[in-house]
Amino acid sequence: QVQLVESGGGLVQPGGSLRLSCAASGRTFSRYHMAWFRQAPGKEREFVAFISGSGGSIDYAEIAKGRCTISRDNAKNTMYLQMNSLKPEDTAVYYCAAKEVSRYTYDYWGQGTQVTVSS
Numbered sequence: 865q866v867q868l869v870e871s872g873g874g875l876v877q878p879g880g881s882l883r884l885s886c887a888a889s890g891r892t893f894s895r896y897h898m899a900w901f902r903q904a905p906g907k908e909r910e911f912v913a914f915i916s917g918s919g920g921s922i923d924y925a926e927i928a929k930g931r932c933t934i935s936r937d938n939a940k941n942t943m944y945l946q947m948n949s950l951k952p953e954d955t956a957v958y959y960c961a962a963k964e965v966s967r968y969t970y971d972y973w974g975q976g977t978q979v980t981v982s983s
Contacts, residue, residue, distance in 0.1 A: 880950050
C-alpha cells in the first residue's frame with residue numbers, strides 16, 4: 865500500500881498561483897497512477913488532473929486545462945499540481961489519489977489540503 869500526504873495549499877488572491885505537493889510512502893511509486901481531485905463545500909468531488917505511473921500520460925479536466933500542470937518526480941516519490949490564474953471558484957479541498965496500475969479504482973487518498981482563492 866501507499867500513504868499520501870498533500871501540502872502546499874493556502875490562501876491566494878485571484879490570479880495568483882499555488883503549487884500543491886503529494887508525498888507518497890510505501891511501495892514503489894512508479895507502480896501507481898496518480899490524480900488530483902477537489903471538493904468544494906456543498907459540491908461533489910471532481911476530477912482535476914491525472915498522471916500515469918511513468919509520467920508519460922497526462923489528462924486534465926476542462927476546469928484545469930490551460931491553468932494547471934500536473935507532474936511527478938518518482939525519485940522523490942512526489943506528485944505536484946502547479947495552479948496558475950486561480951479563481952474564487954477554485955476554492956476547495958484538494959486531494960491526491962493513487963491507484964495501482966493494474967486496478968481500476970483509486971484505493972489510496974491523502975487527507976486533503978485547503979486552497980482558498982479570495983481577495
